[in-house]
Amino acid sequence: xxxxxxxxxxxxxxxxxxxxxxxxxxxxxxxxxxxxxxxxxxxxxxxxxxxxxxxxxxxxxxxxxxxxxxxxxxxxxxxxxxxxxxxxxxxxxxxxxxxxxxxxxxxxxxxxxxx
Amino acid sequence: xxxxxxxxxxxxxxxxxxxxxxxxxxxxxxxxxxxxxxxxxxxxxxxxxxxxxxxxxxxxxxxxxxxxxxxxxxxxxxxxxxxxxxxxxxxxxxxxxxxxxxxxxxxxxxxx
Numbered sequence: 001x002x003x004x005x006x007x008x009x010x011x012x013x014x015x016x017x018x019x020x021x022x023x024x025x026x027x028x029x030x031x032x033x034x035x036x037x038x039x040x041x042x043x044x045x046x047x048x049x050x051x052x053x054x055x056x057x058x059x060x061x062x063x064x065x066x067x068x069x070x071x072x073x074x075x076x077x078x079x080x081x082x083x084x085x086x087x088x089x090x091x092x093x094x095x096x097x098x099x100x101x102x103x104x105x106x107x108x109x110x111x112x113x114x115x
Numbered sequence: 116x117x118x119x120x121x122x123x124x125x126x127x128x129x130x131x132x133x134x135x136x137x138x139x140x141x142x143x144x145x146x147x148x149x150x151x152x153x154x155x156x157x158x159x160x161x162x163x164x165x166x167x168x169x170x171x172x173x174x175x176x177x178x179x180x181x182x183x184x185x186x187x188x189x190x191x192x193x194x195x196x197x198x199x200x201x202x203x204x205x206x207x208x209x210x211x212x213x214x215x216x217x218x219x220x221x222x223x224x225x226x227x
Contacts, residue, residue, distance in 0.1 A: 002158070033214055043159070043202075043217035056214055090158045102147075102206055104215060106158030 003027065004107035006091050012113045018079040021110045025072055025093030031055070032074040033094070033104060034066055038087040049074055081114045088112075119203045124222045127193045135188040135221055137203030142183050147206050149215070150177065150188045152199040159202065159217075162188065198225045 003026035013019055025032050034046040036059075045058035049068035060066075063081075068074045078085060088111050092104040120138040127133040139148065150162040163170055163177045165186075170177040176189040190197055202220040 002160070004158075035217075042219060045214040045216065048214055058214060092158075103149075103161045103164065104159075106160065109158050
């Protein structure tokens with residue numbers, strides 16, 4: 001158990017819909033990262049938040065957005081869903097902003113299926 | 116970002132040591148070498164990391180070449196539970212971004 005929790009575990013929805021994925025980081029960790037894992041693209045970094053502020057952006061679509069709340073939990077919002085958005089979405093947390101050792105602890109993931 | 120090259124797959128027998136290689140010929144002086152693994156149906160899991168010297172922890176050992184252009188993750192006695200995809204990743208010290216860039220990794224199979 002990494003200490004990172006993600007809800008829900010599974011999500012099935014239809015094209016065009018909007019969903020919210022939730023992540024609670026390990027106690028004391030200030031950074032939250034979101035990654036997407038699909039069969040054809042592998043693990044791709046989406047976005048990082050550090051202590052409530054956006055810190056880095058990766059291959060995140062404009063239809064996707066995220067935020068980190070004062071209690072440090074984070075939500076990833078996916079809208080106008082397409083079939084290609086079906087994937088595993090992982091959240092990770094680390095104690096600092098990044099670089100250096102920057103050990104990241106990953107949650108169990110949310111499996112999103114868009115029908 | 117500096118890239119890493121790993122074999123697509125490797126096989127090992129249970130109870131035997133496993134040496135997983137990683138080439139990173141364009142590594143910079145401030146890049147740390149990280150290893151993560153992903154067991155089936157789970158999120159990636161931190162294994163070990165190092166900068167210049169060899170490192171040991173309860174999970175594995177990391178051997179870093181003197182010129183730092185390659186490294187080897189060593190599992191001393193493979194168990195069935197070690198069957199996973201192993202990722203070798205570089206991250207810059209003090210870099211502005213903390214995200215990990217995952218390649219395809221090495222899929223390790225462990226035979227009983």
